Structure formats: C-alpha cells, structure tokens
Amino acid sequence: MPVHIVQPGESLWQIAQKYNTSVLEIMRMNNIQSPNKIYPGTAITIPERTIDVQNYYLPLENSKPRTENITHVVIHFISNAANDPRNPYNLQDIYYILLNGGISSHYLIGRNGKIYRLVNENRVAYHAGRGNLPGFPGYENQLNEYSIGIELMAIGTRDEMLPFFQSQTYNSIDPSNIGYTDAQYRSLNWLLDKIIRRNPSIIRDRRHVVGHDEYAPGRRTDPGTLFDWSRIRVIGQFVHNVRSGETLWSIAQKYGTTINAIAQWNNINPTAYLNIGQRILIPVRKQ
The missing domain is CATH 3.40.80.10 (Peptidoglycan recognition protein-like)
Structure with missing residues (x-):
C-alpha cells in the first residue's frame, strides 16, 4: 500500500482527495483518533482503492x-x-x-x-x-x-x-x-x-x-x-546513484520532485534509509 508523508499545512481531507479515498478510511487504517491531529513528517498508510x-x-x-x-x-x-x-x-x-x-x-x-x-x-x-x-x-x-x-x-x-x-x-x-x-x-x-x-x-x-x-x-x-x-506515475529518463550523506529529501530537492513521488516510483518506504550506491529512479518532471 502507498505511504504518504504529511507535508506542512496538509489536512487529512486534502490527503484523502489526492488518493481518491476518504478521511474515515485513512483514520481507521492508521488508528488516528482525531482528523485534526496529524503532523508534518508523519507517515500515513493509504488504503488501496479498486476502480470499477x-x-x-x-x-x-x-x-x-x-x-x-x-x-x-x-x-x-x-x-x-x-x-x-x-x-x-x-x-x-x-x-x-x-x-x-x-x-x-x-x-x-x-x-x-x-x-x-x-x-x-x-x-x-x-x-x-x-x-x-x-x-x-x-x-x-x-x-x-x-x-x-x-x-x-x-x-x-x-x-x-x-x-x-x-x-x-x-x-x-x-x-x-x-x-x-x-x-x-x-x-x-x-x-x-x-x-x-x-x-x-x-x-x-x-x-x-x-x-x-x-x-x-x-x-x-x-x-x-x-x-x-x-x-502520471512513469519513470523519468535518468537514474540517481545514492552518495554518502544523501537522503530521499535531499534527492527530491535536487530533482524538483517530492519524497512521496520518489518512494512510490521505487516501491520503498518514504522513511527508509538509503545505501551508498543504491540506484533510485527519478520520476519525470513537468517540462
């Protein structure tokens, strides 16, 4: 299931809209007691939806x-x-x-x-x-x-x-x-x-x-x-090789994308540690 890292100013309603789900479903899956108590940097698991x-x-x-x-x-x-x-x-x-x-x-x-x-x-x-x-x-x-x-x-x-x-x-x-x-x-x-x-x-x-x-x-x-x-979740035309000290955040900043986008493209947890030399696919950016 996709994982979303809460960004500053985001609400559960905005996150639910982005992933075509509901606030209640996100709260149930993540054991969130109040929709008003989410904080930047929190990893939220997004329930998968089936489209008919x-x-x-x-x-x-x-x-x-x-x-x-x-x-x-x-x-x-x-x-x-x-x-x-x-x-x-x-x-x-x-x-x-x-x-x-x-x-x-x-x-x-x-x-x-x-x-x-x-x-x-x-x-x-x-x-x-x-x-x-x-x-x-x-x-x-x-x-x-x-x-x-x-x-x-x-x-x-x-x-x-x-x-x-x-x-x-x-x-x-x-x-x-x-x-x-x-x-x-x-x-x-x-x-x-x-x-x-x-x-x-x-x-x-x-x-x-x-x-x-x-x-x-x-x-x-x-x-x-x-x-x-x-x-659109397609892979960009380049691959980034992780260097010493780099994080998903620093890589996302370098390429003008987001932690969530890179994590989703590479099927990794947004909070995961990276290994030196690890190959990271960079999602395509709007030209």
Missing part, C-alpha cells in the same frame, strides 16, 4: 486480433465539443464518434474518473494512425500494433482545438470542461498500474507511455499542453 471498469465495447469491426507484444501506451483526449460545445462529454455521443469514424481505443476515462473498456487488450485498436516515435523506427505508422490507447474526456487549449472546430465554438465551452480533472489523473494512474502488470513488456517510462501528439506532431494535438505529465 465498465465494459462498453465497440464492435469487433473497430479492431483486429493482436499479433505483436504490447510495448507502449498512448494517451489521447476526446470530446463532442465540435457538435455540442455546451455538453461535450455525453458518453453515447463520444461512443458514436468512434463507432462512425471506424476508430477505437482500448479505454475511455470520463470526467469523474469512470473507466470504460471499449476494446480488449488482446486486440489492436485504431487510435494512433500515422506517425513515428524517436528510437522506434520499426513502429513508423504501426504504433497501433504495439500499443494500448487510452482516451480521456477532455478539451485542450484554443490553439490545440482549432483543427477540430472554430474559435467561436471554443468560446461556448464552459471553462470547467477544459483540461483534465483530478479524478481522471487518479484513474489513469490506477489503470496504468493494471495495464503494466498485465503486460510486463511495457517499460514504465516516458519513451513507452506517450502522448498522441508525440507520435504524430503536426497532425495531432492530444493530450496537449494542459495534460500534466508530472502527475
């Missing part, structure tokens, strides 16, 4: 049998803002966008964090299209064969959406419907955990968990600049 995944399958014609190992996950955004900017996230509308377009993705995450399974992972979904990834020349225009696609109900910046609809339409969108929600980030991290456990051929780093706009720059803009990669 609802099957909402697309027809088999929108996918095909898989023959290659899965090595990548591709993140997308989707909405029906072009047709209904005041109600852009109607589930059935989005389903028919995929269905009628002959395209697909394996999962769809709603604004409230609800996860829908559209295509089974053992089938190839049509989500990535044409493009290429640096370091993977054999994947040019073929990423569908090697990847799992995840759509998040979201809308990007005005410039990112102009390829899909006019600026006037963008003005009609409620600001609360632009960008991503906390619930979506929580569900996405949970889903990535499950996907990577089922598919150990996926390396949990930013070369293998990518945005559609990284595979098809100039053609696609999702998930866009409003998507906060620093909130």
Whole structure:
C-alpha cells in the first residue's frame, strides 16, 4: 500500500482527495483518533482503492486480433465539443464518434474518473494512425500494433482545438470542461498500474507511455499542453546513484520532485534509509 508523508499545512481531507479515498478510511487504517491531529513528517498508510471498469465495447469491426507484444501506451483526449460545445462529454455521443469514424481505443476515462473498456487488450485498436516515435523506427505508422490507447474526456487549449472546430465554438465551452480533472489523473494512474502488470513488456517510462501528439506532431494535438505529465506515475529518463550523506529529501530537492513521488516510483518506504550506491529512479518532471 502507498505511504504518504504529511507535508506542512496538509489536512487529512486534502490527503484523502489526492488518493481518491476518504478521511474515515485513512483514520481507521492508521488508528488516528482525531482528523485534526496529524503532523508534518508523519507517515500515513493509504488504503488501496479498486476502480470499477465498465465494459462498453465497440464492435469487433473497430479492431483486429493482436499479433505483436504490447510495448507502449498512448494517451489521447476526446470530446463532442465540435457538435455540442455546451455538453461535450455525453458518453453515447463520444461512443458514436468512434463507432462512425471506424476508430477505437482500448479505454475511455470520463470526467469523474469512470473507466470504460471499449476494446480488449488482446486486440489492436485504431487510435494512433500515422506517425513515428524517436528510437522506434520499426513502429513508423504501426504504433497501433504495439500499443494500448487510452482516451480521456477532455478539451485542450484554443490553439490545440482549432483543427477540430472554430474559435467561436471554443468560446461556448464552459471553462470547467477544459483540461483534465483530478479524478481522471487518479484513474489513469490506477489503470496504468493494471495495464503494466498485465503486460510486463511495457517499460514504465516516458519513451513507452506517450502522448498522441508525440507520435504524430503536426497532425495531432492530444493530450496537449494542459495534460500534466508530472502527475502520471512513469519513470523519468535518468537514474540517481545514492552518495554518502544523501537522503530521499535531499534527492527530491535536487530533482524538483517530492519524497512521496520518489518512494512510490521505487516501491520503498518514504522513511527508509538509503545505501551508498543504491540506484533510485527519478520520476519525470513537468517540462
């Protein structure tokens, strides 16, 4: 189970919101008598939550049998803002966008964090299209064969959406419907955990968990600049070798991250002592 180190000014309510759990569940697990009596530096065990995944399958014609190992996950955004900017996230509308377009993705995450399974992972979904990834020349225009696609109900910046609809339409969108929600980030991290456990051929780093706009720059803009990669539990592109006198706190300060983030990425206790020469994976930072 994850362990959280209480930061100055944090409340149990804030911690519960961050981990998609409740104050009462945290209190029960940690034998906390009063929600007002927590102190900076306290290690709190976070109860694990299971998120229900609802099957909402697309027809088999929108996918095909898989023959290659899965090595990548591709993140997308989707909405029906072009047709209904005041109600852009109607589930059935989005389903028919995929269905009628002959395209697909394996999962769809709603604004409230609800996860829908559209295509089974053992089938190839049509989500990535044409493009290429640096370091993977054999994947040019073929990423569908090697990847799992995840759509998040979201809308990007005005410039990112102009390829899909006019600026006037963008003005009609409620600001609360632009960008991503906390619930979506929580569900996405949970889903990535499950996907990577089922598919150990996926390396949990930013070369293998990518945005559609990284595979098809100039053609696609999702998930866009409003998507906060620093909130996704993937490994950064570097490894830190622990030196004499270093602590998780000093390492976190050096790389602009947090003790909790490093501990979670490395599956270690945030209060653990480090050994000289120990290799620590550094979580990716927002660029």
